[in-house]
Amino acid sequence: MAIAIHDPTLRDGNHAIAHTLSLDDIAAYCRTVDDCGLDVVEVGHGNGLGASSLQLGMARHADHEMLETARANLTHTKLGIHAIPGFAKISDIKAAIDIGVDVFRIASHCTEGDLTQSYIEYARSQDKCVQGVLMMTHMAPAEVLLAQAQRQVSYGANAIVLMDSAGNYDPRDTSEKIGLLAAELEVPVGFHAHNNLGLAIANSVAAAEAGATILDGTMRGFGAGAGNTQLEVLCAVLERYGFEISTDVFALCEAVEALLELPPVQRRTIVGTSNLISGIYGVCAGFEKHVTRAAQDFGVAPRFIYEELSRCNAVAGQEDLIISTAARLSKSTPQPSTQPREGVTT
Amino acid sequence: MAIAIHDPTLRDGNHAIAHTLSLDDIAAYCRTVDDCGLDVVEVGHGNGLGASSLQLGMARHADHEMLETARANLTHTKLGIHAIPGFAKISDIKAAIDIGVDVFRIASHCTEGDLTQSYIEYARSQDKCVQGVLMMTHMAPAEVLLAQAQRQVSYGANAIVLMDSAGNYDPRDTSEKIGLLAAELEVPVGFHAHNNLGLAIANSVAAAEAGATILDGTMRGFGAGAGNTQLEVLCAVLERYGFEISTDVFALCEAVEALLELPPVQRRTIVGTSNLISGIYGVCAGFEKHVTRAAQDFGVAPRFIYEELSRCNAVAGQEDLIISTAARLSKSTPQPSTQPREGVTT
Numbered sequence: 001m002a003i004a005i006h007d008p009t010l011r012d013g014n015h016a017i018a019h020t021l022s023l024d025d026i027a028a029y030c031r032t033v034d035d036c037g038l039d040v041v042e043v044g045h046g047n048g049l050g051a052s053s054l055q056l057g058m059a060r061h062a063d064h065e066m067l068e069t070a071r072a073n074l075t076h077t078k079l080g081i082h083a084i085p086g087f088a089k090i091s092d093i094k095a096a097i098d099i100g101v102d103v104f105r106i107a108s109h110c111t112e113g114d115l116t117q118s119y120i121e122y123a124r125s126q127d128k129c130v131q132g133v134l135m136m137t138h139m140a141p142a143e144v145l146l147a148q149a150q151r152q153v154s155y156g157a158n159a160i161v162l163m164d165s166a167g168n169y170d171p172r173d174t175s176e177k178i179g180l181l182a183a184e185l186e187v188p189v190g191f192h193a194h195n196n197l198g199l200a201i202a203n204s205v206a207a208a209e210a211g212a213t214i215l216d217g218t219m220r221g222f223g224a225g226a227g228n229t230q231l232e233v234l235c236a237v238l239e240r241y242g243f244e245i246s247t248d249v250f251a252l253c254e255a256v257e258a259l260l261e262l263p264p265v266q267r268r269t270i271v272g273t274s275n276l277i278s279g280i281y282g283v284c285a286g287f288e289k290h291v292t293r294a295a296q297d298f299g300v301a302p303r304f305i306y307e308e309l310s311r312c313n314a315v316a317g318q319e320d321l322i323i324s325t326a327a328r329l330s331k332s333t334p335q336p337s338t339q340p341r342e343g344v345t346t
Numbered sequence: 347m348a349i350a351i352h353d354p355t356l357r358d359g360n361h362a363i364a365h366t367l368s369l370d371d372i373a374a375y376c377r378t379v380d381d382c383g384l385d386v387v388e389v390g391h392g393n394g395l396g397a398s399s400l401q402l403g404m405a406r407h408a409d410h411e412m413l414e415t416a417r418a419n420l421t422h423t424k425l426g427i428h429a430i431p432g433f434a435k436i437s438d439i440k441a442a443i444d445i446g447v448d449v450f451r452i453a454s455h456c457t458e459g460d461l462t463q464s465y466i467e468y469a470r471s472q473d474k475c476v477q478g479v480l481m482m483t484h485m486a487p488a489e490v491l492l493a494q495a496q497r498q499v500s501y502g503a504n505a506i507v508l509m510d511s512a513g514n515y516d517p518r519d520t521s522e523k524i525g526l527l528a529a530e531l532e533v534p535v536g537f538h539a540h541n542n543l544g545l546a547i548a549n550s551v552a553a554a555e556a557g558a559t560i561l562d563g564t565m566r567g568f569g570a571g572a573g574n575t576q577l578e579v580l581c582a583v584l585e586r587y588g589f590e591i592s593t594d595v596f597a598l599c600e601a602v603e604a605l606l607e608l609p610p611v612q613r614r615t616i617v618g619t620s621n622l623i624s625g626i627y628g629v630c631a632g633f634e635k636h637v638t639r640a641a642q643d644f645g646v647a648p649r650f651i652y653e654e655l656s657r658c659n660a661v662a663g664q665e666d667l668i669i670s671t672a673a674r675l676s677k678s679t680p681q682p683s684t685q686p687r688e689g690v691t692t
Contacts, residue, residue, distance in 0.1 A: 170586060171548065197586075198579040202517065202548030220616065233544040233617055236626050240516060240543075249626075250649050253619040268614035270566065271579055273599040280582050280595075303596050 002244040003208055006103075006161075006190065006216045007033070007231055008042040008223070009264050010070065011082050015046030015224035015286070017263050019059040023069045025262055030073035032255045033219075037246040040080040040103050043070040046224065048082035048107070049092040056087070063092065067099045078102035082133070085115045090122055097126050105161065106152075107133035109315055110140045113148035117155045124156035131190065131214070132157035136315060138168040138282045142180040149181055159188040159214060164203065167196025167226055167275070168282035171206035182211025190214030193229045195221060196279020198271055200229040201237055208243050219256060219264040225278065225285030227269035232256060277303050281310035290319050294326035304329050348590040349554055352449075352507075352536065352562045353379070353577055354388040354569070355610050356416070357428050361392030361570035361632070363609050365405040369415045371608055376419035378601045379565075383592040386426040386449050389416040392570065394428035394453065395438040402433070409438065413445045424448035428479070431461045436468055443472050451507065452498075453479035455661055456486045459494035463501045470502035477536065477560070478503035482661060484514040484628045488526040495527055495535075505534040505560060510549065513542025513572055513621070514628035517552035528557025536560030539575045541567060542625025544617055546575040547583055554589050565602060565610040571624065571631030573615035578602060623649050627656035636665050640672035650675050 010029055014021050043066050045051040045059040052059035070079055080103035081096050104123040106116040116132055123130045132152025137145055149160040181189045191207035193200040204215050217231030232252045238245050259265050274288050283306050295302040308325045356375055360367050389412050391397045391405040398405035416425050426449035427442050450469040452462040462478055469476045478498025483491055495506040527535045537553035539546040550561050563577030578598045584591055605611050620634050629652050641648040654671045
């Protein structure tokens with residue numbers, strides 16, 4: 001089975017450094033990996049097109065600058081974007097098409113696929129390759145994800161990608177969810193992992209074995225929170241399992257060595273304590289900074305805040321819940337729970 | 347099923363910093379994790395008792411200083427050592443017994459279990475808990491490992507531990523090898539992983555599911571090469587899979603936060619390029635420095651040296667092969683192979 005490798009180092013990695021990737025970083029990365037056989041390199045603000053803002057963090061450079069730079073430095077590898085309707089406008093999609101973006105990922109929370117309709121339809125009307133993306137997919141059971149994916153396919157999506165945004169999957173979850181979509185959908189299925197539970201590689205292999213044919217990985221795992229699936233390792237392990245990839249493992253290793261000064265390689269991405277705890281509870285990685293601050297302000301251990309946010313099914317955009325949760329917990333005596341609550345993964 | 351957690355942070359981690367752990371580091375680590383419910387903390391030079399030497403690297407402190415310091419700072423958690431006969435002498439085992447070490451791991455290359463006989467017999471004669479350890483176990487098939495383990499059991503070993511020293515296992519290997527030993531041996535079986543292929547957590551879960559009841563992990567993955575199984579993550583994932591552990595995940599997370607200045611936390615262990623390549627080819631992590639130097643001296647890419655060392659089944663102690671291999675390769679035109687050779691894992 002052939003697997004296409006999708007590399008969001010220059011998009012998800014932007015989360016890890018507050019969206020400060022420079023145009024030089026982008027140019028050097030694209031130039032260096034272009035000959036490695038990577039299928040797609042994705043570029044932009046961590047939250048995708050149009051997301052640079054005071055609330056989400058200002059990117060150092062405008063979308064069009066980042067995309068034009070990448071475009072000028074890619075020959076073989078396709079250029080991709082991530083777009084979340086609401087942050088991105090249709091006009092952002094149009095601008096990206098004009099710059100020459102090849103692959104359009106249109107993303108929503110896992111239960112809100114209908115928000116992607118007009119964006120998917122627009123990009124497809126322009127004959128672009130469009131992937132429907134469902135984020136935070138540990139929060140919905142497989143059947144719900146299938147129904148959401150079917151909607152995105154009905155809008156015209158050429159593929160569906162499940163994101164384990166909180167790094168909460170284990171290989172059993174991956175097999176079940178990817179397996180159902182791969183069996184029921186007539187378009188390719190992809191998987192995007194985070195490493196909060198140290199299982200990004202194992203989950204990606206499980207996804208491939210369950211029928212996924214698009215897998216995401218970032219150089220050195222550079223990405224939000226505990227980071228993504230480590231690209232070089234992913235490629236080596238996929239080959240070991242007998243999957244065909246067009247990406248050259250040793251060329252990628254040489255690329256790492258050639259990019260020693262760049263943020264993806266400079267920063268050593270690890271599973272930190274708060275990454276692990278947010279992964280256990282399946283809470284959005286973007287909450288880390290806010291939880292740490294609220295924990296200090298209200299004298300409550302971060303784990304109790306994460307646990308309560310998980311119980312409330314809090315998702316990105318509900319950062320105000322963090323403060324009110326911490327305030328409430330500070331007034332009660334939290335009952336320690338050494339186990340994540342039952343069913344947190346579905 | 348209950349799993350005992352064995353923590354070699356202060357032994358395998360010593361590899362990562364040229365055996366420079368200080369007595370203050372050891373005291374602080376032991377004091378901090380003692381209440382986390384960890385079953386065993388292992389302490390010493392990276393290569394274990396008696397290994398401090400010009401060839402293997404001089405440790406900052408003598409074995410007895412490290413062990414006495416740990417002993418003085420552990421109350422609940424047992425104290426363990428790693429000993430490789432040849433580096434360690436029987437008199438080192440005796441000295442460790444006198445200091446109050448509880449758990450004795452006597453280790454050999456995976457096909458040389460008989461070298462452990464007199465050491466296992468001596469420690470057992472002193473009524474100590476002894477674990478027979480087989481290292482570099484990716485180099486022998488399951489049946490050979492079983493036969494070697496049976497010898498160690500016949501010498502009196504109370505448990506057998508398989509080490510994936512080169513980080514070359516995937517979960518299929520782990521299931522097969524641990525599964526056979528767990529089915530055939532009447533003593534507990536343990537597993538010690540390295541993360542070269544990003545699979546340390548998945549392999550450890552596979553080991554537990556195959557019947558292992560002793561698992562190794564180090565804080566933040568601090569260890570040789572790509573590091574070990576990350577202890578905090580391991581504990582969280584074992585609980586998620588329903589295994590019983592006496593180690594408290596959140597207490598461990600608090601311990602990480604309390605040890606921010608210590609080498610295990612300061613150093614961010616990652617899967618580097620040479621770790622990945624040595625993992626692909628199943629070559630000893632300790633060769634890294636020598637391969638890097640020989641690659642430079644002879645103008646040969648490290649991957650070709652690793653590939654050739656793998657073909658020769660080179661093991662630790664054969665560092666002279668690295669230079670002769672690099673010299674030979676520099677005179678020929680290496681035929682690139684983008685795939686590890688068949689059967690490298692068995």
